[in-house]
Amino acid sequence: MRNFEFYNPVRVCFGKGEIAKLSKLIPKGANILLTYGGGSIKKNGVYDQVTAALKDFKVIEFSGIEANPHYETLMKGVALCKEHKIDFLLAVGGGSVLDGTKFIAAAALWEGSDPWEILSRRSEVHVEKALPIGTVLTLPATGSEMNGNSVVTRWETHDKLAFDSEHVMSVFSVLDPEVVFSLPQIQIANGIVDAFIHVMEQYLTFPVNAPIQDRFAESILITLIQEGHKVLADRTDYDTAANFMWAATMALNGLIGAGVPQDWATHTIGHELTAFHGIDHGQTLCIVLPGIMKLKRENKKEKILQYGERVWKIIEGTDDERIDATIQKTVEFFESVGIKTKLADYGVGSETIQKIVDRFEKRGVKAIGERGDITPRDVARILELQLK
Amino acid sequence: MRNFEFYNPVRVCFGKGEIAKLSKLIPKGANILLTYGGGSIKKNGVYDQVTAALKDFKVIEFSGIEANPHYETLMKGVALCKEHKIDFLLAVGGGSVLDGTKFIAAAALWEGSDPWEILSRRSEVHVEKALPIGTVLTLPATGSEMNGNSVVTRWETHDKLAFDSEHVMSVFSVLDPEVVFSLPQIQIANGIVDAFIHVMEQYLTFPVNAPIQDRFAESILITLIQEGHKVLADRTDYDTAANFMWAATMALNGLIGAGVPQDWATHTIGHELTAFHGIDHGQTLCIVLPGIMKLKRENKKEKILQYGERVWKIIEGTDDERIDATIQKTVEFFESVGIKTKLADYGVGSETIQKIVDRFEKRGVKAIGERGDITPRDVARILELQLK
Numbered sequence: 001m002r003n004f005e006f007y008n009p010v011r012v013c014f015g016k017g018e019i020a021k022l023s024k025l026i027p028k029g030a031n032i033l034l035t036y037g038g039g040s041i042k043k044n045g046v047y048d049q050v051t052a053a054l055k056d057f058k059v060i061e062f063s064g065i066e067a068n069p070h071y072e073t074l075m076k077g078v079a080l081c082k083e084h085k086i087d088f089l090l091a092v093g094g095g096s097v098l099d100g101t102k103f104i105a106a107a108a109l110w111e112g113s114d115p116w117e118i119l120s121r122r123s124e125v126h127v128e129k130a131l132p133i134g135t136v137l138t139l140p141a142t143g144s145e146m147n148g149n150s151v152v153t154r155w156e157t158h159d160k161l162a163f164d165s166e167h168v169m170s171v172f173s174v175l176d177p178e179v180v181f182s183l184p185q186i187q188i189a190n191g192i193v194d195a196f197i198h199v200m201e202q203y204l205t206f207p208v209n210a211p212i213q214d215r216f217a218e219s220i221l222i223t224l225i226q227e228g229h230k231v232l233a234d235r236t237d238y239d240t241a242a243n244f245m246w247a248a249t250m251a252l253n254g255l256i257g258a259g260v261p262q263d264w265a266t267h268t269i270g271h272e273l274t275a276f277h278g279i280d281h282g283q284t285l286c287i288v289l290p291g292i293m294k295l296k297r298e299n300k301k302e303k304i305l306q307y308g309e310r311v312w313k314i315i316e317g318t319d320d321e322r323i324d325a326t327i328q329k330t331v332e333f334f335e336s337v338g339i340k341t342k343l344a345d346y347g348v349g350s351e352t353i354q355k356i357v358d359r360f361e362k363r364g365v366k367a368i369g370e371r372g373d374i375t376p377r378d379v380a381r382i383l384e385l386q387l388k
Numbered sequence: 389m390r391n392f393e394f395y396n397p398v399r400v401c402f403g404k405g406e407i408a409k410l411s412k413l414i415p416k417g418a419n420i421l422l423t424y425g426g427g428s429i430k431k432n433g434v435y436d437q438v439t440a441a442l443k444d445f446k447v448i449e450f451s452g453i454e455a456n457p458h459y460e461t462l463m464k465g466v467a468l469c470k471e472h473k474i475d476f477l478l479a480v481g482g483g484s485v486l487d488g489t490k491f492i493a494a495a496a497l498w499e500g501s502d503p504w505e506i507l508s509r510r511s512e513v514h515v516e517k518a519l520p521i522g523t524v525l526t527l528p529a530t531g532s533e534m535n536g537n538s539v540v541t542r543w544e545t546h547d548k549l550a551f552d553s554e555h556v557m558s559v560f561s562v563l564d565p566e567v568v569f570s571l572p573q574i575q576i577a578n579g580i581v582d583a584f585i586h587v588m589e590q591y592l593t594f595p596v597n598a599p600i601q602d603r604f605a606e607s608i609l610i611t612l613i614q615e616g617h618k619v620l621a622d623r624t625d626y627d628t629a630a631n632f633m634w635a636a637t638m639a640l641n642g643l644i645g646a647g648v649p650q651d652w653a654t655h656t657i658g659h660e661l662t663a664f665h666g667i668d669h670g671q672t673l674c675i676v677l678p679g680i681m682k683l684k685r686e687n688k689k690e691k692i693l694q695y696g697e698r699v700w701k702i703i704e705g706t707d708d709e710r711i712d713a714t715i716q717k718t719v720e721f722f723e724s725v726g727i728k729t730k731l732a733d734y735g736v737g738s739e740t741i742q743k744i745v746d747r748f749e750k751r752g753v754k755a756i757g758e759r760g761d762i763t764p765r766d767v768a769r770i771l772e773l774q775l776k
Binding site for chain 2: 001002003004010011012014018212215219222226247250258259
């Protein structure tokens, strides 16, 4: 096991009816910016529960945070924070609203020349302070409710970039599984595969003798497979929704990634497919991961075999046959929840591949992945494997 | 799954060499009370590493915190805090030092009439503030390094009582697996079974459809079995020590117990065996748990069968046969790491049983366990099953 630091101070309030606790969770007298997306929270009753709990607070609303939240949009939220002397942000939504609110929280107190550098100069500058955030999660998927990660898109340049800071971790996150009851099927499916691939990014690398992390990762994968099919069959079963929700949170809260190598090439490549074609984040991951498993089958051999055995019970055949069967099972799982895994399924052809390679080269990306050996040329080969 | 709140803000710094980070982890200019036990940290090099890291701080030492820390001892630490205007406690030790330091931290700021009521009136009064604590763990076992629990013994009355508060959770905990290299065999064995039974208290109850919690619990049990035997065979293997250490921390940091029923009857009864006879905490647990599994085999049937199947691969036979085999495997595991499981092994006879029953009745304890159905009379039956 490698040395690590694990720190996750998010207070998780989990279960039905927990939204009512907001009035106690938010500091008395706070000036709140209530951030949300396109208004689905007004249809599913969450908005009413939240505003009822906030009746004794001064609340400014900031709606319209879109999927893959735009820097241009978020900067309007930053202006509202300054104008209204906001001292607490309450994010009510899924990963995009949460990620966008984290950026607002950091940008509002940013002392550098331009808040864009939080994203564009991530490796050089660091977020040292941010407005406090509370979260009411409406979509299990990204894990943003219990981590310090944020991904933001600059619309004018099609740049989709990330930053992370412990200062933007939520003070609290309310997770009420009943929000799942009214989600569209595609959002549930995207959430299942998003959480699944978050685990894979931290697990399907190379072994470093870390059995707790490995078995926790496999626990989440198995739960997502079992509960994923159940929640798609009946999204109003409370326990199933709760298990799906808790699995998605545990998939990316720092725990399974502590002390082990991490990959994240699937996300890095997937972000470009979203930036160029607007393909849903979860869908892009299901396109890219099988390509990486195929190209890096030797590099990842020990963990693919372990994953195949423990998660899919694949124990027969030669190593090569088991790896093939394991990749096949993974693809079948994505397809079984309704997510297609080839570029052609989304109308994307080979011309996009060169654009993505050019983008990586222009940014000076030498190589990605847990061994730092996936070059821009390898990115092209991974995407070519997934053309159709 | 039940509703739950999960909050664990302890910053874990894990790995060899991490003790050197103390100088950055403790607030600049802090007046530190350095708490430790009988001096083993002076033999294994930890004391030297700690004092080297603290060279720029004002440090008052408070040594002599004994196993099952005594209220009488700890109150001397409280006096030191007041005398020297201590504003940071650094606990260097195992569970006893950590638990004792938590009590000092709470008692130093206690505004009630007598700090003993933190323990004696646990259900009525609450710790609302405490001095900040940092921890350097020297013995993987209790999980105290990543929770807010503390158990303290009042020597004059043989009362061993507990309290818990998020205010006494460590600000940081340094976990350097190399401390295991010099531990006596019995302390390693006690640590393995202590962590194992912490998991069992939160797992071997009744099912509430919480697959993440169940599988995480089983992950820790399997790891403790595999790594436990390895660390006893070679305590200087770094990776094995690291896996043992991380398993023990994960066993009692709130995660696997979130949203599920919990038992804790084994601990409640075991504490009395320590209070009356000074038997090591881990040893008392290995005596009591098999008795509870035998008496409550019907109540705990579904989880015993699941535990037997997933942890011990027991899948043959009738339910009764599988339960017998599972209890047998559990006892064999405790014995295999060198911990005896019968009262006679420790020279304890039936006269102690009545004393324990009397004690529970005198305290007004009606019933314990996850269903609240283990009466003082049942406690007697449990201990009678474990006489010899």
